[in-house]
Amino acid sequence: MNRFEELLIEEIPSLRRYARALCGDHVQADDLVQECLLRAVSRRKLWIGRRGMRPWLFTILHNIYVNSLRRLSSSPVVASIENLERQSASEQDADLHCVVSDFEKALRQLSDEQREVLLLVGLEQMSYKEISKITRVPVGTVMSRLSRAREQLRQSLEGDIKPAIIKRVK
Template sequence: MSAPDPFRQQLLDALPRVRRYARTLSFDDHATDDLVQATVERALTHWHQFDQRRDIRVWLLSIAHNAHMDRLRRERRFSVVDPTQLAETADAGEGAFGADPGVQVALRMDLLAALARLTREHREVLLLVGVEQLSYAECAEVLGVPNGTVMSRLSRARVAMRAALDGGRPRPDAQPGLRRVV
């Protein structure tokens, strides 16, 4: 039995977000394509398990996350992104920031290099909340972690990104240590 047409249309509409998230997980075009394909295959195979009351993008991002984790477990190693590879990509004019060779390329290089230095857990949370605009609860559901873990990882990811983009210098207004949130 094949998936119904409304489900297929929702799947097609969500694919750009799935691809963007897959790209941030892998930093490689071929691995991104493989991850998106694996996500679509799993979604179409298990379409009957999808609860129509849920947001399909959260469900698909969960599938993408789990497929990525499965691949990492199989490989038993983590990919390392070389900043020189990022420079070659920028020189080729690829990406969503446009082909402007000026300031935008430099900013993109800085952002990609800073993202590459984040731990996988911090990068995932930062991109799901910041780019995909998922709520903390939706992000927690995608990653299979508690809300508090999402908030903690997001906070640490933001601090690490700020430090990386500021050249490793702490901001003068930054308070060291723990903060109490009320």
């Protein structure tokens, strides 16, 4: 195994975490990560090590995610039985966890663009500049998306009475 592969493997956990936050479904998220890794490997010559591995991978992941959204919105959703089962399983899972559900619901209701920026800031702790490169929009746009996302989420916080105490009941 070479340095490139080592670096790639190091980033898998954070890619998965971010993809899961984006998709809300871990099987879909791993599909996304798998595609991202395959593309990274096939374009390894484009990675010169100048930019860190992380922003590069997140950029690839972003592009795949955005393209898949376009595909989804332009084609009817055909759900296989397996997917339906998965879905109901993850719904049950969500019931079990029952963590701060108002907040999670609000998170789901953000636009894809807003959620992406919010997650890159909050979850991945990336700088506005890095996010601007990944999502290919100006820093000002990153900030306005972030601001709108936080504004919406703030309202859901106010609905919650005891935020940190409601832990999963398992």
